[in-house]
Amino acid sequence: MEDSSVSISPALEREIRILHNLVGNAVVDNKYIVLGVGSMQLLKAAVASLACDRRTADVVAAVPYFPAYREQSLLFETAHFTWAGDANVYAQEHLGMNSSTIEFVNSPNNPDGMVRHAVLNGCDAFTIYDYAYYWPHFTAITEAADQDVMLFTLSKLTGHAGSRLGWAIVKNYTLYERLLTYLQLSIITVSHETQLRATQLLRVINGAYSGQLHAEQMIPLGLPPAYYASKGLSFHYGYVVLRDRWMKLNQILNQSKRFGVQHLEPAYCKFFKEVTGPSPAYAWVYCKQENDEDCQAVLQQAGIISRGGKKFDSSTRFTRLSLLKRVSTFENLINHLSFLVSEEINFILLK
């Protein structure tokens, strides 16, 4: 047990590197890769590794943010780091002060799908880039990210959340070693069954796209999902499904005066070699009417499950709908939402 070390299967590491070079979403050459039990575990490992032997670092993230940034920082707090809340508020309150900070930047962001950059900078401001959703099915790949610490997860790439595989791409050798020590003393290594399965999954995707990589033109995006699925073109498949869901959702909400949803811009995707999107993982819905203060409760009453804005340190006027569920669950959502909006329209017509 104690003689082994945190190990990444060479086959898996190779597939991860091939994939990033293929998609063009992250620079991996001359960088280190560390595995974790989902990116979840790597978030806390990265904070602890960046914070060690510095003055107490303030951990922040711009609202609205993925709740685990706050929850982890509070639960696992040490003498080296402490949770300090919203990055934008923090920046105003610490203007001109040379604080020691660690900022989580999730881009595109959960819950609102926005492309994000760090709010804080300065000589002692570190950033952890959570790129869980920086894949062509969720957002246009506009450049290969080249940050110091970048996190990815199988969960949002292929949907295998239960396999629990995340990876960090790290520039700095000292930080890499700290991450390895942290992980070795936490879990020794990531499940070999998981590594084996992930290797096979990535191999299938890489294999399907290997012919496309140097082609002048990618296979276009207008075809039926089943066609892409049959060829293993999983980014094409994911994109057309999510794009379709987003449009269906917007079609309904555009008729409503009661509900709004975030505005996202299409952009040129270097991977697909065409303008794509929006095709986000989540809809960040808000309630416009004065009485609808708790938007989650409003949807709940209409039989729709969502995640209230408070969880994301935002207003209760916001709530998050997941667009990543099974086909039947999504259809159920659309039916309930249509009914809710049609009630609103009927009510206006009756007045």
Add this chain to the structure above:
Amino acid sequence: MEDSSVSISPALEREIRILHNLVGNAVVDNKYIVLGVGSMQLLKAAVASLACDRRTADVVAAVPYFPAYREQSLLFETAHFTWAGDANVYAQEHLGMNSSTIEFVNSPNNPDGMVRHAVLNGCDAFTIYDYAYYWPHFTAITEAADQDVMLFTLSKLTGHAGSRLGWAIVKNYTLYERLLTYLQLSIITVSHETQLRATQLLRVINGAYSGQLHAEQMIPLGLPPAYYASKGLSFHYGYVVLRDRWMKLNQILNQSKRFGVQHLEPAYCKFFKEVTGPSPAYAWVYCKQENDEDCQAVLQQAGIISRGGKKFDSSTRFTRLSLLKRVSTFENLINHLSFLVSEEINFILLK
């Protein structure tokens, strides 16, 4: 991702409960089971969960101890707990003081195979029982352990260390909830591939022994390992292999005046229904001669890899040999050790 919760597959939980009832090494009825990424992760989760909202707890373990107890406590230290070294030294220095402590008790103990009990007691003394080796192939099952916090791992049960599966058996509901929160915010859940594989492994063992459970007489221990292997009787198999290794090792070391090894007693095993052992996982070897201060280095020079006593917070006169390696590795060890001891005997004869 954030909508799921730390989950144990009901099928796996059932097999774990059946196994403990079958072996009789731990009381599981009316207790909670929590999974972790090996018992490694549960060690730190248990310390953090026991330490939360109490005055700073001193974490201790009696020398010689598994190095991760110290290494984890140092690396993951928070305001709630701090590493305080050898439990026996601590007990003397804090005699009559009502300290807040968390003690790791590993029984049988890595590295020396000794059956252990808590050194510290008192109203604010908590104990984490690491029962990684409390299985009939390593030690006689003398009673069903019924402690507040008991840790087990697949690694030392079936040898599937790379699958990374550990479990905690917990009496107290509040502690159970804290462990769940700790694990959910660390890893969300244990790899589903791992849980699936472990379920199947335990199902095979439980199935093989189910007929034996209520039989008047267990299948006896004197048969060849291949026989047990063919029937899936993995405890029988493990026991006869390890018992044989221990005897071979002792046969060699008994001829030596230079090297000694720990003394272990046989005992009546309620599982096998006969007197068994010793059959430990490790040999805790020591060097007797004045010049051989660094016993690991002495063995190293003879081509034998071991783990020096210092790692276990013990003297460099001690070193640990693993008896859990593959057949060819063990035979290699025995050959090197025979040669080393024969040199010593030849030297004495020449004098």
